[in-house]
Amino acid sequence: MKSDEGGQKFADVTARNVGKRIAITLDGEVLTAPVVQEAITGGRAQITGNRSMEEAQHLAILLRSGSLPVKLEIIENRTVGPTLGQDSKEASQKAFLIGVAGVFVFMILFYRLSGIVADIALLLYTMLLLLVMRYLNATLTLPGMAGIILSIGMAVDANVLIFERFKEEIRTGKTLRKAMDNGFGRALVTILDSNITTLMACAVLFYLGTGPIKGSAVTLSIGVILSMFSAVTVTKFLLKFLIDANFTKSPTAFGISAPKAEEVAK
Numbered sequence: 438m439k440s441d442e443g444g445q446k447f448a449d450v451t452a453r454n455v456g457k458r459i460a461i462t463l464d465g466e467v468l469t470a471p472v473v474q475e476a477i478t479g480g481r482a483q484i485t486g487n488r489s490m491e492e493a494q495h496l497a498i499l500l501r502s503g504s505l506p507v508k509l510e511i512i513e514n515r516t517v518g519p520t521l522g523q524d525s526k527e528a529s530q531k532a533f534l535i536g537v538a539g540v541f542v543f544m545i546l547f548y549r550l551s552g553i554v555a556d557i558a559l560l561l562y563t564m565l566l567l568l569v570m571r572y573l574n575a576t577l578t579l580p581g582m583a584g585i586i587l588s589i590g591m592a593v594d595a596n597v598l599i600f601e602r603f604k605e606e607i608r609t610g611k612t613l614r615k616a617m618d619n620g621f622g623r624a625l626v627t628i629l630d631s632n633i634t635t636l637m638a639c640a641v642l643f644y645l646g647t648g649p650i651k652g653s654a655v656t657l658s659i660g661v662i663l664s665m666f667s668a669v670t671v672t673k674f675l676l677k678f679l680i681d682a683n684f685t686k687s688p689t690a691f692g693i694s695a696p697k698a699e700e701v702a703k
Contacts, residue, residue: 444479452476468499529582536586537563540593548600550684551691554675555596562592562667566660580653588660591635595668598624600691607688613680621673628668632661 450459451473460470471484488496540559544552566585575581602624606616635657642654679685 448476448478463499469496529579533582533586537589540589544593544596549690550679551600551603551676554672554679555593555600557675558596558667558671559589559592561671562660562663563589565663565667569659569663570656575652575656578649578652580649581656584653584656585660588657588664591632591661592664592668594631595624595628595664596672598627599668599672603691607691613686613688613691614677617673617676617680621669625669628665632665635661 454473455475456473458470458472461468469484541556544555548555599620603616603620606619611619639654639658643651646654
């Protein structure tokens with residue numbers, strides 16, 4: 438009982454009705470009508486009978502819930518349609534296309550032929566990522582799109598590291614082929630370090646996060662793995678093909694200025 442007064446009243450009622458049924462009602466409906474075996478003076482009662490465990494649990498929940506009639510007053514009524522979600526989706530797609538186009542233009546302006554190679558590798562990377570997600574039957578949500586955009590940034594970063602190392606090797610007087618091999622070798626360790634730390638962060642987000650956070654972590658981790666493949670394998674293959682085919686022997690075609698005399702001397 439909630440109070441001593443209520444317990445005393447319940448004791449008096451049960452004492453007067455030993456051998457009789459007492460109906461327990463909720464919202465005007467009889468939940469159960471047990472027979473009083475003896476006066477209940479301790480404030481606690483036990484209902485016995487031939488019931489299943491599910492029935493007993495259901496009755497206990499109803500008895501604990503009580504009846505709390507509450508008057509509701511409608512202050513405001515709104516109808517929310519799918520327009521807001523559609524607007525967010527279209528804005529995200531627009532931002533994605535503008536961002537990718539800006540990256541492509543940047544790579545071509547600063548790295549010229551190398552930038553074109555990087556753009557081709559990025560296009561291949563994007564198609565591979567969408568194919569993998571299609572194979573996994575993954576739903577492309579807004580957090581997932583954020584993961585894709587971030588992984589594209591990781592792929593661009595890897596290409597920038599490679600091309601900057603490529604430039605440094607050219608400026609020391611090495612041939613294009615030798616500079617390319619050395620540039621990839623020097624950039625590989627840095628690329629692996631940055632991507633492995635990102636994958637570790639994705640694992641933490643997936644383990645501790647929920648719903649959209651897990652989806653973003655999965656998308657980003659897949660994108661990071663594919664970006665490493667596109668940067669290290671596809672970009673290297675295309676550059677090697679262009680250099681071996683003698684498409685051009687001028688470092689300036691790769692956005693690399695001619696080496697200075699003092700740099701060659703070193």
